Amino acid sequence: xxxxxxxxxxxxxxxxxxxxxxxxxxxxxxxxxxxxxxxxxxxxxxxxxxxxxxxxxxxxxxxxxxxxxxxxxxxxxxxxxxxxxxxxxxxxxxxxxxxxxxxxxxxxxxxxxxxxxxxxxxxxxxxxxxxxxxxxxxxxxxxxxxxxxxxxxxxxxxxxxxxxxxxxxxxxxxxxxxxxxxxxxxxxxxxxxxxxxxxxxxxxxxxxxxxxxxxxxxxxxxxxxxxxxxxxxxxxxxxxxxxxxxxxxxxxxxxxxxxxxxxxxxxxxxxxxxxxxxxxxxxxxxxxxxxxxxxxxxxxxxxxxxxx
Numbered sequence: 001x002x003x004x005x006x007x008x009x010x011x012x013x014x015x016x017x018x019x020x021x022x023x024x025x026x027x028x029x030x031x032x033x034x035x036x037x038x039x040x041x042x043x044x045x046x047x048x049x050x051x052x053x054x055x056x057x058x059x060x061x062x063x064x065x066x067x068x069x070x071x072x073x074x075x076x077x078x079x080x081x082x083x084x085x086x087x088x089x090x091x092x093x094x095x096x097x098x099x100x101x102x103x104x105x106x107x108x109x110x111x112x113x114x115x116x117x118x119x120x121x122x123x124x125x126x127x128x129x130x131x132x133x134x135x136x137x138x139x140x141x142x143x144x145x146x147x148x149x150x151x152x153x154x155x156x157x158x159x160x161x162x163x164x165x166x167x168x169x170x171x172x173x174x175x176x177x178x179x180x181x182x183x184x185x186x187x188x189x190x191x192x193x194x195x196x197x198x199x200x201x202x203x204x205x206x207x208x209x210x211x212x213x214x215x216x217x218x219x220x221x222x223x224x225x226x227x228x229x230x231x232x233x234x235x236x237x238x239x240x241x242x243x244x245x246x247x248x249x250x251x252x253x254x255x256x257x258x259x260x261x262x263x264x265x266x267x268x269x270x271x272x273x274x275x276x277x278x279x280x281x282x283x284x285x286x287x288x289x290x291x292x293x294x295x296x297x298x299x300x301x302x303x304x305x306x307x308x
Contacts, residue, residue, distance in 0.1 A: 090283035091120035098143035103127035163265040170236040189237035191219035
């Protein structure tokens with residue numbers, strides 16, 4: 001298996017452009033990753049990367065070998081998937097990702113149940129509110145809120161999640177309750193915004209009497225962690241836009257109060273994303289079929305609470 005491990009490491013170094021990043025991805029040390037590349041170069045009698053203290057770029061031979069290496073790994077994955085399908089005993093490793101709020105509240109509690117049902121499958125759950133590249137980051141499945149920009153991915157819709165604009169009673173007592181969406185854009189109120197690398201300007205889509213309109217909101221606070229925004233809202237620092245399932249308990253307790261209910265935010269789609277190839281893998285299909293109805297049920301429970 002050492003030669004295959006060397007190829008896997010080479011592919012991840014090539015895709016991530018960094019020895020240390022590939023090492024972290026494969027849960028090995030940078031020294032081991034470097035050693036695997038050196039072993040591969042020695043075996044092939046070519047240099048696969050140009051290395052400097054600051055850059056690592058593939059050579060012409062590295063570019064050529066990458067294409068063939070991907071085909072080798074795909075063939076191995078297909079063969080393993082075929083065996084799993086025949087034996088009905090799926091095994092191996094699945095890398096899944098989810099936004100922080102989704103992962104913490106909906107996905108993480110289901111991981112042990114999936115493992116219990118399919119004990120030969122190991123799961124690696126990565127939580128992040130930033131946009132992820134499934135191929136570049138070696139992910140099998142990603143939960144997603146919104147509409148993905150990559151049209152080459154397959155999408156399995158889970159649900160449309162209602163959202164709400166809300167703030168704490170202390171904030172509203174101090175700053176007043178907004179009467180129109182324009183109060184979010186003219187500096188009258190502070191809006192708490194989710195920011196991640198490459199994010200567009202903050203525009204909140206609200207349903208108005210003239211249809212859906214986007215409002216460029218303003219505020220002094222932003223974070224790439226949605227739960228931080230919830231904490232700030234609870235502490236009275238501003239108004240935030242959140243999926244109901246993330247803050248149902250705070251709405252029910254009165255710690256957060258809905259505002260602008262006549263012009264609510266449009267719902268946001270929750271979906272599963274995966275590449276066309278990944279769906280051929282039985283363990284990927286099993287994960288999708290296992291998670292989808294359970295997440296839908298959890299969302300239904302949260303939504304019914306919020307409507308009460």
